[in-house]
Amino acid sequence: MKKKNKNTQLVWYLFLLPSFLGLALFMAYPVMESFRLSFFRSNGTIEKWAGIDNYIYVFKNAGFWQAVRNTFYIGFFQLLISIPLGFIIASIINQMKWFKNFFKVIFFIPYVTSIVAAAMVFLYVLHPDMGLLNTLLSSLGLPTSTWLADSTTARWGVIILSVWHQLGFIIIISLANLQAIPNDIYESSSIDGANRFKQWWFITIPNMTGTFAFFVVMGWIGALKRFSETYILGGLQGSPGRSLYTIVGFIYERGFGGNEFGVASAAAYILFAIILIFTIFNLKISKMNKAN
Amino acid sequence: MKKIMALILIVVLTMSTFLVGCGSKDNDKTDNGTTTDNSTDNDTGKDVADEKEWSGTIKVQMIGSFKMEDSTDPVSGVKTKGVHLLKEEFERTHPGAKVEYVLMGWDSYQQKTQAMLMSGEADVYQVPGIASFAAQGLLEPLAPYIENENYDLEKYINGQINGWKAMGPEDSDLEIYGVPVLGDTRVIVYDKKIFDDWGVEYLSEEPTIDEIMEKAAKMTGKNPVTGEENYGLYFRGKYASDLALNIGESLGGTWGTGFRYKDLQVNFNSEEMKKGVQYLKDAVAYAPSGILSEQGNELFLTENNNIGMTLRIGPGFLKPIYSNGLDERYGASLLFVNPEKGMGGVFEGSPCAIGKSSENKELAWEYLKFTGSEFYQQYLWDEYMAAPVLKSATEWEHIKAVPQMEVVLKAMGRLWGPRYPYRSAQPKSILASNVELALLGQATIEEALDNAQKETEEWIKEQQK
Numbered sequence: 001m002k003k004k005n006k007n008t009q010l011v012w013y014l015f016l017l018p019s020f021l022g023l024a025l026f027m028a029y030p031v032m033e034s035f036r037l038s039f040f041r042s043n044g045t046i047e048k049w050a051g052i053d054n055y056i057y058v059f060k061n062a063g064f065w066q067a068v069r070n071t072f073y074i075g076f077f078q079l080l081i082s083i084p085l086g087f088i089i090a091s092i093i094n095q096m097k098w099f100k101n102f103f104k105v106i107f108f109i110p111y112v113t114s115i116v117a118a119a120m121v122f123l124y125v126l127h128p129d130m131g132l133l134n135t136l137l138s139s140l141g142l143p144t145s146t147w148l149a150d151s152t153t154a155r156w157g158v159i160i161l162s163v164w165h166q167l168g169f170i171i172i173i174s175l176a177n178l179q180a181i182p183n184d185i186y187e188s189s190s191i192d193g194a195n196r197f198k199q200w201w202f203i204t205i206p207n208m209t210g211t212f213a214f215f216v217v218m219g220w221i222g223a224l225k226r227f228s229e230t231y232i233l234g235g236l237q238g239s240p241g242r243s244l245y246t247i248v249g250f251i252y253e254r255g256f257g258g259n260e261f262g263v264a265s266a267a268a269y270i271l272f273a274i275i276l277i278f279t280i281f282n283l284k285i286s287k288m289n290k291a292n
Numbered sequence: 293m294k295k296i297m298a299l300i301l302i303v304v305l306t307m308s309t310f311l312v313g314c315g316s317k318d319n320d321k322t323d324n325g326t327t328t329d330n331s332t333d334n335d336t337g338k339d340v341a342d343e344k345e346w347s348g349t350i351k352v353q354m355i356g357s358f359k360m361e362d363s364t365d366p367v368s369g370v371k372t373k374g375v376h377l378l379k380e381e382f383e384r385t386h387p388g389a390k391v392e393y394v395l396m397g398w399d400s401y402q403q404k405t406q407a408m409l410m411s412g413e414a415d416v417y418q419v420p421g422i423a424s425f426a427a428q429g430l431l432e433p434l435a436p437y438i439e440n441e442n443y444d445l446e447k448y449i450n451g452q453i454n455g456w457k458a459m460g461p462e463d464s465d466l467e468i469y470g471v472p473v474l475g476d477t478r479v480i481v482y483d484k485k486i487f488d489d490w491g492v493e494y495l496s497e498e499p500t501i502d503e504i505m506e507k508a509a510k511m512t513g514k515n516p517v518t519g520e521e522n523y524g525l526y527f528r529g530k531y532a533s534d535l536a537l538n539i540g541e542s543l544g545g546t547w548g549t550g551f552r553y554k555d556l557q558v559n560f561n562s563e564e565m566k567k568g569v570q571y572l573k574d575a576v577a578y579a580p581s582g583i584l585s586e587q588g589n590e591l592f593l594t595e596n597n598n599i600g601m602t603l604r605i606g607p608g609f610l611k612p613i614y615s616n617g618l619d620e621r622y623g624a625s626l627l628f629v630n631p632e633k634g635m636g637g638v639f640e641g642s643p644c645a646i647g648k649s650s651e652n653k654e655l656a657w658e659y660l661k662f663t664g665s666e667f668y669q670q671y672l673w674d675e676y677m678a679a680p681v682l683k684s685a686t687e688w689e690h691i692k693a694v695p696q697m698e699v700v701l702k703a704m705g706r707l708w709g710p711r712y713p714y715r716s717a718q719p720k721s722i723l724a725s726n727v728e729l730a731l732l733g734q735a736t737i738e739e740a741l742d743n744a745q746k747e748t749e750e751w752i753k754e755q756q757k
Contacts, residue, residue, distance in 0.1 A: 041757070044406055045428040046461065050757070057754060062747065063722075128582040130590075148585035149529070151732060233585075237721040239530050240584040241729040256403045258717040259424055 038265035047262075054266035064267065066242050067250040068274075074155055074230075074246075075223025078162040083215045085163070086170025087208065091200060093171065094178045104172065111168035119232035122161045123148070126233075133160070148233055151243035158244060161229055166222075170215060177211040178204065213286030220282055224275050227252065247271050346389035348652045350659055351414035353394040355401045355642065356474070357676065360393060368615045372675045382662050389655055412649035415656040419470055420642045424716050426458035426469045427552070432646040433460060434468045437657045447664065448472055449701065451635065452681050455709030456643040459551055466551060466710055470643030473663045474672065475679030477640050477703040480504070480625040481609050481696075482601035483592075489517040495601065495625040497699070501539050501571050504603070508578040511600040520598060524578030526589045527603040532572055533720075533727040534638050535604050539568035541636040541708070542628030551713050553755040558714060558748050560723055561741040569730050569737045576731060584728060593622065603627070606640070607679045607700050614694070624699040629706050639711030641681070641704075679704060719748040 038055070041048040058064050093103045110118065125132045126147035134144040147157045181204065189199050227248035230238055236257050238245030245253075251271065255264030354375065361374040375393055382391050394414055396404055402421045408414055409430040417425075425431050438445065445453050452475070457466035482495050490511045496503065508524025515522045527535050537547055545564025550556040559565060580588025580599070592599045593612045602609075604627065613622045629636035644663050646656040662668055664682070672678040673690060679700055680691070691697045714720060723744045730740035 043424070043428055044410065045430060053757065123587070127587050129580070129588060146581045146585075149582045149587065150584070151734060154585070235530055237530075237725055239725070239728055241732050241734055242725045245725075253721060254718070256400070257721070259406070259428075260718070 034265045034268055037261050038269055040262045042261040043259040044261055050262055054262045055270065057263060058267045058270055063242065063245065064247075064250055067238075067245045067247045070155065070230075070238070070243065071224060071226060071246045074158050074162065074226065075220060077156075077159045078166065078223060079216065079219045081159070082163045082166045082170055083212060083219065086167050086215075087174050087212075089167070090171045090174035090178060091204065094175055095196075104175065107171045108168035110165050111172075113165070115165055115228045116232060118165055119161060119229040122157065122229075123233065126157045126160075149240060151241045154234065154240060154243045158226075158229055158233060161233075162223075162226075165229075166219070173215070174208070174211060177208060181207045209286070213283075216286055217279055217282045220278055221275055224271065224278065247274070346386045346655060346658075348655055349390040349392060350416060350650070350652050350655045351392045351394060352416040352659060353396065353405065353408060353414040353418060355396055355398060355405075355418045355420070356678075357397070358393075358395045360395060370615070373671070377671060378662075378668065381667055382659065385662075386655070386658060389658075391659065409647055409649075412647060415647055415650035415652055416659050417645055417647055418473065418642045419645045421716060422456055422470050422643055422645060423458045423551075423711070423713055425645070426460050426467075429461045430648050431458075431460070431469045432648050432650065432653060432656075433463075434471065434646070434657075434660070437660075438468065443661065447683060448681055449475065449683055449685075450705040451707055451709045452641075452704070455639040455641075455707055455711055457710050470645035471660050471664055472641060472681040473644045473668075474642040475681045475701075475704050476606055476642070477679070477700060477707060478604040478606055478627055478637060479696075479699055479703050480601055480603050480627060481593075481605045482623050482625065483597050483599065483621060484623055485621050486511055486515070486522060486597065486600045489515050490522070490600075491516075492600075494623055498626045501542060501628065504601070505571065505575065505578075508575065508600060512578040515598075522598050522600065523580050523588070524600045525575055525603060526579050526583065526592060526599045526601070527572070527575070528586055529584035529728065529731070530586060530724065531604060532584075532731060533724040534715075536568035536572050536727055537565060537712075537723075538604075538628050538637045539571050540564035541630040543567055544631060546630065546633070547708070547712050547714065551710060553713070553717055553752065556714060556719070556748075556752050558719060558745065558752075560719075560726075560748060561738075561745040566737050566741055569727055569741065572727075573731055573737070584731060593618065607677065607697075610694060610696060611677055619694070619696075622696070624696040626699060626703050626706070630708075633708075635706050635708045637703075637707055638715065639707045639709055641679075714748070718751050719744075722747045722751070 037047075039050060039052070041050045041054070089107065093100055093107075096103070124130075126134075128134060128144070128146040128149060131147070133147070137144050145153045148154045185203055186199055189203060194202070225248055226246045230244040230246050230249055231252070234240070234244030234249075236249075236253050238249050247267070248271070251264045251267045254260040254267065359372070359374050360376055362371060362376075363374065364371050375395065379391050379393065383389060394408070402424075405417060405419060405421065405425070409417060409425055409428075417431075419425055419431070422431070437443065448471070452472040453468065454466075456468070456470045456472055458469045459466055460469070480495060480499065484494060487494050487507075492507050492510050495507065504525065510524070511522055512524040513522060514520070537545075540562065541547075541564070543564040545562050545568070546559055548556060548558035548560075576583060582588040589599060589602065591597045592602055593609055594616065595618065609622070609624075610619075613619050627637050644660055646653055646660065650656050666682065666684065669680040669682050669685065670688065670690065673680050673685070673688075679697070680688075681704075685691050686698070686701055691701070714723075726735070726740040726744035726747075729735040730737045735743070
């Protein structure tokens with residue numbers, strides 16, 4: 001009987017083997033190989049031991065720190081705008097009697113759009129002469145901008161794109177959590193005389209802190225890995241003037257733009273460390289662990 | 293009338309290809325007046341009658357918009373003959389041999405080629421990034437093949453062989469690892485109508501930067517005829533550093549010396565380079581506001597164009613102007629060269645090379661020779677308007693029918709060779725970003741170029757470890 005059980009288990013492992021092999025080949029091996037490469041000067045075929053030189057080089061490199069600054073700048077403002085805005089819109093939709101699903105779909109569409117395609121469209125949205133954004137601004141009597149042709153506004157162009165893209169996700173998750181707040185709390189507060197704003201402020205927001213923490217942690221992980229949209233809008237070197245040069249952009253440029261695979265791998269592990277430290281920091285700040 | 297002429301030209305080009313493609317063993321008299329004798333040495337480099345029997349299959353990788361089968365452009369309706377024509381011709385002239393193609397787009401071509409070379413996926417590769425592949429020892433040196441057969445390198449346009457020279461891991465000098473296949477270069481293209489509207493004399497064949505600036509200044513503002521806003525010039529912001537260097541070359545400057553990264557010495561903060569960036573900074577005033585994000589030139593090469601001239605544009609400009617019947621409206625002029633050296637500008641195009649791991653190098657070398665045949669080069673021009681790399685191209689009726697090509701071919705013969713090696717690595721980005729900072733006014737020209745020089749020297753030092 002025992003033997004039969006063992007055989008059955010072996011069959012199951014046999015079925016799992018292709019997945020394990022896939023994981024080992026396409027996930028575990030590249031991760032280990034990249035770690036190994038980070039200690040070599042490598043152009044892909046010729047390798048030379050470098051010890052921790054690549055890590056020192058990356059830490060000393062002005063371009064890398066420029067990339068770190070850009071990544072944090074764009075990430076910070078993206079989250080600062082998208083989380084409150086998405087939550088407010090979700091709260092409004094949650095209160096609506098009609099067209100609830102229509103607005104959910106409208107706001108969610110950008111999120112399911114490929115960020116690469118969205119960035120291509122934003123090349124036109126942010127066009128200085130015939131772009132949608134400048135047309136809108138000038139029709140409201142507001143000053144226009146050259147957007148992607150200037151360092152500061154180029155970063156804000158990416159922030160606008162990212163907020164537009166991310167908003168749907170925040171709205172849908174917020175809506176799901178808003179609906180999970182027990183209705184009897186609102187009913188009892190109504191009996192106590194609380195108006196809608198007070199209910200939102202004192203009941204809804206405190207009940208959403210776990211969700212906000214989730215947005216912050218996930219948002220920062222996404223922001224630190226930012227690449228596609230800055231690559232489309234600013235090219236390999238994050239033009240103009242490296243204003244759209246991100247950490248992953250640095251890794252891509254060094255690895256595939258110049259065959260400096262050792263430097264790129266070292267930067268990839270530094271990014272991993274940054275994400276790890278920042279996530280722990282975020283979890284502590286937002287007390288997500290406690291909430292969970 | 294112009295539209296009709298352009299239409300006739302397109303039909304003629306298409307028909308000529310059809311005739312070439314459908315050629316039998318007999319001589320095919322094409323409409324370009326040249327005899328594409330498929331069985332003679334002059335055409336494909338092979339005389340089938342007394343050729344030996346070949347065996348084996350070679351894989352050829354090609355980068356671009358190539359398609360295996362015939363296709364029709366959905367916008368213009370122009371038909372393009374597929375790469376199967378090359379396959380048929382090569383297999384016909386090399387009885388017993390088989391050729392297979394791996395066709396890929398320009399997106400991430402360097403990475404894809406690197407992966408293919410490392411895994412020995414093909415025998416023949418199109419390698420615009422030849423220097424980095426040769427340095428890794430992934431390519432076969434061609435000198436023994438060339439010497440063995442006394443292969444005629446003189447048939448290629450001046451500088452094309454030198455431009456693609458590279459260094460393998462064991463080489464102490466530049467060697468031939470690839471033969472030129474796709475020609476490319478950058479020229480100045482200008483709109484004669486805008487020049488006429490403003491009463492400005494057309495650009496000379498070889499204008500100086502001062503001539504360009506002076507004419508651009510005159511054509512910026514409200515067009516006196518149409519009343520629309522005009523810009524004197526346009527250049528691609530992301531490639532501003534290449535243009536600045538090219539202007540610097542016309543003032544007697546050079547990019548630097550050396551070929552291997554560890555041996556490089558760059559002149560990024562030379563006086564000539566500083567003047568080059570200053571010219572560009574002044575030129576921004578005559579350009580659309582989105583120039584640093586490559587925006588604002590959408591109307592160039594169209595009926596409603598609002599830009600006087602575009603500096604540094606590739607032969608790709610030919611297709612839209614001929615498709616739109618605007619071929620007589622747009623003229624071309626040469627970009628700058630260093631007066632002493634007689635060359636200037638970034639070396640462009642693609643060579644073909646044999647992978648070191650190829651198991652059929654003899655046949656692969658045959659294919660390389662095939663790429664240098666008139667048949668192959670005419671096919672690329674007729675079907676994809678790829679600039680030929682042969683001197684004889686100037687005599688082809690197909691080429692003569694496109695007057696702008698005279699300038700393009702002349703420009704190809706003046707490119708800086710060997711190509712700027714720094715452009716395949718980090719110094720390209722360092723220089724480009726710093727020139728952008730200078731153009732944005734976020735750093736002075738001196739600060740930006742000194743910083744580019746310093747950062748690059750640090751990077752070179754890193755390569756010497």
